[in-house]
Structure formats: C-alpha cells, structure tokens
Amino acid sequence: MNDALVDRISGGLGMLLAASYIATAQSIEDSLLADAVGASGVPTGVGVVLLIASLFLFAKSFKTKAGMLTETEGETAEGGSEHPHAMALGLLLILAAYVFLLPILGYVLSVGLLVGAAAWFAGARRYTSLVLCAVLAGPVLWFVFDWTLEIRLPVGLWPMWLGK
DSSP states (O other), rough: HHHHHHHHHHHHHHHHHHHHHHHHTTTTOOOOOOOOOOOOHHHHHHHHHHHHHHHHHHHHSSSOGSSSSOOTTOOOOOOOOHHHHHHHHHHHHHHHHHHHHHHHHOHHHHHHHHHHHHHHTTTOOOOOHHHHHHHHHHHHIIIIIISSSSOOOOOHHHHHTTTT
C-alpha cells in the first residue's frame, strides 16, 4: 500500500470520525448553569479541528509525485519519522502526564509543561524559543479560555499551598 492511499484512507476515516464527533457534541444539552460557550462548544471545536486536519490529509494524498521526495532504504522523506509509532507513544505519554498533573499544578503550569515537552519531543532544540513558547502558552491559553470565553479552568492545589 503506498503512502497516498494510506493518507486517503486515514483522511476519509478522520472525516467520518470528525463528523460523528461533531454530531454527538451538538446533541449535548445545555444545563441552566451553562456558560456563554455552552456544553457543546469545546467538543464541537475539537471536532472541527479534527475535520480540518483530516481534510488536509486527504487533499495531501492527491499531491503530485513529482514534488514528493522518494524514500531510499534506511532514509525517510523530509519531515518523516523512521519510528512513527514510537513518536505517537511518546506524545501519548506526554499527554498522560499532562492529565495527571493538571489537578495538581493547575491549568497554566500544566499547559506550559505540555507545550514545552511536546515541542522538545518533536525536535525543537533552540533553548530560548522553546522556553519562551512553554512560558507563554499557559497564560495565553488561560486568557483565551478563562477570561475571553469565561470557561473556568482548574487551578490545581495552588490555593491550598498558598493557604487560601
């Protein structure tokens, strides 16, 4: 099976999954205590992002072979990975650590660590840009969700540690 066919199948299955996810998210009923976004807002956003990524993957599969690099034995095309399953497992472990640390450290610190670890794992090695990205990610995303969209985020154990 060639790469283009795998991308078409993955993109098509991703689009089906995204459509199903969006439909399911839209069926979530808002309670009387719902915020401005509603109970279905964030899951619908995740579904839309999945749909867009799947569309791009599907469209990429039709890219002409003339513009693509060919793979030789022992080498991968530019941007490829020799061990995609190891990469996926590593990212999954980083995400699991984020889920574990979220109630302890709170949203801002956990997201900063998540972004920094994922960027480092993906190959970012410039120390200043890596640290700057990790330090800014938490506060910026907190601002978007907590202040702008009024979605309350976990603060972790900070109030307990600060005696509040």
